[in-house]
Amino acid sequence: MAGFLLAAIMILLGSSSSSSSSSSGSSAVLEPLFQYIHGHQNEFVQRLGEWVAIQSDSSDPAMWREVKRLLNVTAQKIQEMGGRVEFADVGTQQLASGETVALPPVLLADFERDARKPTLCIYGHVDVQPAKKEDGWVTDPYNLTEVNGNLYGRGATDNKGPVLAWLHAVEAYQATKQELPVNLKFIIEGMEETGSDGLEELTRQRNESFFSDVDYIVISDNVWVSRRPALTYGTRGSTYFFVEVKGVNQDLHSGVWGGCYQEPMSDLIALLDSLIDHSGKILVPGLNEAVAPLTEEERKLYENIHFDVEEVKKEMGINHFLQDTKEGILMARWRYPSLSIHGIEGAFSDPGSKTVIPRRVIGKFSIRQVPNMEPAVVERQVKEHLQQVFTKRKSPNSLAVTTTVGAKPWVADLKDPQYVAGRKAVKAGLRNFIVTIIINLLISVFISTTK
């Protein structure tokens, strides 16, 4: 929690060092800010606990009321700090049942503007993906719990903590009567975890209004590679697949019916197994061909990235990576496509045994895509491949493949002035932070020796 807040402060201070504002990233600003943060740590964590307790699961339309509740809580906090808020309508979604429902709105907010300062727009989301204790959580996912100095709760990192960190940074500036070095705007959504329905269209519509004076957008919705600050300059895209195999019209007892007909689950397992091999290679024909080739310049970038393979192995409990080198592992995570199987709906997954043969199962997997892959092409390639495998099995069951999400990959130019400024800002913020820590240490040593 303190890490997110620190990162937010670092960015604000970093931005101030390049603006003409009288505020500066000196210890005169930092000192009261850090004191305020230190003194309100429990309150901040308690607020994060309240946010985590709101089950804002955007994958379930029945839970959208909770998504809206948290958007309201966020708006209220912004208003209490003097911000203006607007809930922008982003249309409707048709559910599998055929019913059409209104999507949770997107929260747009801003604070009083000073024309001499640059304007920073913070993007964040307050929705989460489903989480149940049975999924393997050690603690209740919706009850923020501290274990060995770390806070665990659904959405604590992705993305409630970072959104709150920004709000707490504003609170700290205001409470200590420090002038914010930038103008701030917020765009907070509640549908990110299911593909940000309506968001792209909204940003287009508001390009000439809400976004017209925005100089920089900050997306605090990613993780650092190590404990060193990191700027994300690209993310992989994603297409989410549902593979439905339907058999008879009721679940059957394996002792009574097993052996006399083709079970949907066997078809599904064969289909899922045809997607990827033991080395992580995606077996869908044509899919890897679109991947942008690795240039020497790009390869070199990976050499300097701090990522301690042995430490990560220990921390994550991974005893073997599919790649042999740090660079190979990072490239597999960032610049090559990957395919992950997430679950099977309709299959028995509770503890204990059950001898039922499910009549209908839906396999779920997703493909992370990279430049120059096109979600529409990937979708076609996967559907054709699955159909071919299914046809070869001569199964009497029925197959249906559908998709959601379809997010394109993006990669920014690291030499773009905004990234150059971002790097400088992080360095400046970090330098100021370290200087303040040293000054504080020296002061406390001086006080204790003169007592």
Ligand SMILES: CC(C)C[C@H](NC(=O)CN)C(=O)O
């Ligand atoms: C489009 C995806 C389903 C969204 C999801 N986003 C995040 O995790 C962002 N922190 C993802 O799985 O990438």
